[in-house]
Amino acid sequence: MSKIVPCLWFNGQAEEAAKLYVSLLPDSRIDRVMRSPADNPSTPAGAVLTVEFTLAGQQFMGLNGGPKFPFTEAVSFTIDCADQAEVDRLWDALIQGGGSPGPCGWLKDRFGLSWQIVPRALTEMMGAPDREAAGRAMQAMMKMSKLDVATLQRAFEARPNA
The missing domain is CATH 3.10.180.10 (2,3-Dihydroxybiphenyl 1,2-Dioxygenase, domain 1)
Structure with a gap:
């Protein structure tokens, strides 16, 4: 794993986004999908929490954090x-x-x-x-x-x- 990995905050679409992104560029893949455990009261069992993916050799994490922090052009x-x-x-x-x-x-x-x-x-x-x-x-x-x-x-x- 890289020392610095950008984390992208999604509103429930981290896995869908990661699948799109890795389909576009060589040296890209989904590395790991972390799902909510059955006993987590804040998310349904099996819901995607994070997606670790590599995009053109660069590691990223997608976090399903909800609607609170949308993307801006600042990044x-x-x-x-x-x-x-x-x-x-x-x-x-x-x-x-x-x-x-x-x-x-x-x-x-x-x-x-x-x-x-x-x-x-x-x-x-x-x-x-x-x-x-x-x-x-x-x-x-x-x-x-x-x-x-x-x-x-x-x-x-x-x-x-x-």
């Missing part, structure tokens, strides 16, 4: 995507079933957890020595919801006054 998870196909696949899977798109590659999944679906090409453009080109890519990104690699690339490569 999000960024996924580095190899190409547009991966951006599209992850975006569609995380939005499905009640998620919502946000600006600049951000979205909320149906559980309310925020994700940033970022093509690696954008990271490379933003780190390029040509700061004007990086700025054009950033300006293009600011107008998008789901990020589009081809549009970002065109903005990056644009030559004003040429």
